[in-house]
Amino acid sequence: MTLFANSPVKSFVVTRVASGLVSIFFISFLVFLGTSMLPGDAANALLGQNATPETVLALRTELGLDQPLPVRYFHWLGNALHGDFGTSLSNSQPVINLLVPRLINSLILAFSAAAIVLPLAVGVGLLAAINRGKAIDTATGSISAIFLSMPSFLIGYLLVFIFAVKLGLFPPLSMVRSSASLPTWISALTLPVLTLVLVAQAHVMKLTRAAVLGVMSSDYILMAETKGIPRNRIILKHALPNALSPIVSICMITMAYLIVDVVVIEAVFNYPGMGKLMVDAVAYRDIPMVLACGVLFSTIFISLNFTADLLAMLVNPRQRLPKKGN
Numbered sequence: 001m002t003l004f005a006n007s008p009v010k011s012f013v014v015t016r017v018a019s020g021l022v023s024i025f026f027i028s029f030l031v032f033l034g035t036s037m038l039p040g041d042a043a044n045a046l047l048g049q050n051a052t053p054e055t056v057l058a059l060r061t062e063l064g065l066d067q068p069l070p071v072r073y074f075h076w077l078g079n080a081l082h083g084d085f086g087t088s089l090s091n092s093q094p095v096i097n098l099l100v101p102r103l104i105n106s107l108i109l110a111f112s113a114a115a116i117v118l119p120l121a122v123g124v125g126l127l128a129a130i131n132r133g134k135a136i137d138t139a140t141g142s143i144s145a146i147f148l149s150m151p152s153f154l155i156g157y158l159l160v161f162i163f164a165v166k167l168g169l170f171p172p173l174s175m176v177r178s179s180a181s182l183p184t185w186i187s188a189l190t191l192p193v194l195t196l197v198l199v200a201q202a203h204v205m206k207l208t209r210a211a212v213l214g215v216m217s218s219d220y221i222l223m224a225e226t227k228g229i230p231r232n233r234i235i236l237k238h239a240l241p242n243a244l245s246p247i248v249s250i251c252m253i254t255m256a257y258l259i260v261d262v263v264v265i266e267a268v269f270n271y272p273g274m275g276k277l278m279v280d281a282v283a284y285r286d287i288p289m290v291l292a293c294g295v296l297f298s299t300i301f302i303s304l305n306f307t308a309d310l311l312a313m314l315v316n317p318r319q320r321l322p323k324k325g326n
Contacts, residue, residue: 009310009313009314012309012313016306016309016310017306020302023302024295024298024302027294027295027298028077028291028294028295028298029073031290031291031294031295032069032072032076032287033073035282035285035287035290036069036287072287076287076288076291080291080292080295083096084096085099085291085292086288086292087288088281088286088288088289089284089285089286089287089289090280090281090284090286090289095289095292098289099274099277099292099293102272102273102274102276102277103273103274103296105271105273105274106259106262106266106273106274106275107259109189109192109193109196109265109266109271110196110255110258110259110262112189113193113196113200113258114200114254114255114258116193116197117196117197117200117201117204117254118204118251118254120197120201121200121202121204121205121208122204122205122208122247122251124140124201124205124208125204125205125206125207125208125209125212126208126209126212126235126236126240128140128141128205128209129208129209129212129216129235129239130231130232132213137209140205141206143202144201144202144205144206145202147198147199147201147202148202148203148206150199152195152196152199152261152265153265153267153268155195156191156192156195156264156265157268159194159195160172160191160269163190163191164191170187170188171187171188171191172191172269173269173270174188174189174191174192174269174270174271174272175188175270175271175272176188176189176271176272188271191269192265192266192268192269195265195268195269196258196261196262196265200254200258200261203250203254203257204250204251204254207246207247207250208243208247208250211243211247211250212235212240212243214243215239215243216235216239218242221234221239245312246312248308248311248312249308249309249311249312252304252305252308252311253304253305253308255304256300256301256304256305256308259300259301259304260297260301262274262275263275263279263297267279274293274297275293277289277293278290278294278297281293
């Protein structure tokens with residue numbers, strides 16, 4: 001309690017929460033506006049090209065699409081503030097009933113990747129920092145640069161080609177039911193999780209290495225080196241604790257990146273998650289579903305970024321001190 005009574009921490013929390021809520025509001029409006037500006041609407045998408053104008057007009061009236069855009073948006077916003085995200089225009093089911101199972105699938109995918117990539121990439125980053133300028137540092141840097149230069153969907157397709165098409169080790173598509181057995185889930189998740197790991201590890205590894213080497217230039221580290229203390233001991237005992245703040249931020253931001261990047265990965269592997277649901281909803285102009293997915297994605301991303309900054313502040317005592325002159 002004393003920690004959060006500290007003025008800088010309280011001010012940070014209040015400011016970031018307020019700015020986060022404002023950001024979510026604007027994101028929801030932009031998503032609504034962008035979806036509404038797409039050619040056609042849900043009535044056209046559901047009835048197809050052969051529908052008569054009278055049939056389309058009747059369905060638009062039934063779905064409330066004949067109302068002005070601001071009226072529809074604020075009607076949705078008022079309901080959403082009370083926990084009602086509306087009814088899906090494509091199948092007439094409550095949005096929340098369709099969203100929750102897909103959200104769970106997306107979280108399973110993202111957290112499975114995070115459980116692998118965070119300890120692996122931080123460890124490799126430390127190893128590269130300990131062996132700065134050596135072969136292992138050069139090799140890990142080169143491999144990371146390769147994956148950093150490749151879009152995630154391309155990595156996914158390459159993995160499908162190698163491990164599914166050529167070797168036949170894993171299924172090319174990750175369509176799996178919630179009632180499936182654990183081995184089925186593991187087999188279905190392997191390629192999308194591996195794709196996320198390869199994409200994210202490069203960021204975490206390089207930033208971890210940079211954070212540790214940044215601390216290594218400090219005077220007290222140079223003093224320890226002049227005393228003949230082994231480099232790996234200096235890094236693990238002295239540099240790593242002081243580099244913990246940026247490393248914690250890196251890990252949390254990577255989590256946010258993984259949550260957002262599942263939109264692309266789920267589309268590549270046809271994985272039944274929230275990203276795939278959002279892509280399908282855009283195709284059908286299902287505005288309530290697109291809005292719910294967009295707001296949920298933005299909320300998760302903003303929350304994880306807020307958590308990253310808060311943890312960095314709590315780990316680093318200097319950031320909790322009141323600024324001079326205040």
